[in-house]
Amino acid sequence: MKSPQQMDDSVDVLDAVVIGAGWAGLGVSYWLARRGLRHRVLERGRIGET
Numbered sequence: 001m002k003s004p005q006q007m008d009d010s011v012d013v014l015d016a017v018v019i020g021a022g023w024a025g026l027g028v029s030y031w032l033a034r035r036g037l038r039h040r041v042l043e044r045g046r047i048g049e050t
């Protein structure tokens with residue numbers, strides 16, 4: 001995994017994809033963001049409807 005310093009914002013490359021935006025997925029997303037890691041959260045229903 002690349003460090004945030006190595007990442008090139010012009011390239012559409014993610015460090016992680018989180019499946020599900022329940023409390024677990026949202027918590028993981030929070031900590032990925034705190035670490036500066038590029039990621040997307042995919043939710044098939046409603047966000048946070050846990």
Ligand SMILES: Cc1cc2nc3c(=O)[nH]c(=O)nc-3n(C[C@H](O)[C@H](O)[C@H](O)COP(=O)(O)OP(=O)(O)OC[C@H]3O[C@@H](n4cnc5c(N)ncnc54)[C@H](O)[C@@H]3O)c2cc1C
Pocket residue numbers: 019020021022023024025042043044045046048049050
């Ligand atoms: C009827 C009921 C009552 C409950 N009451 C309580 C309570 O009073 N107190 C308590 O502490 N706990 C309660 N729980 C338990 C609590 O809801 C779960 O422990 C908690 O929601 C688990 O969180 P999670 O983020 O792991 O999963 P979830 O909250 O289930 O979130 C998972 C998310 O992933 C999404 N998802 C799944 N598969 C995909 C896919 N392939 N692509 C995209 N998105 C996807 C889902 O749509 C969902 O939004 C209850 C559970 C139920 C069923």
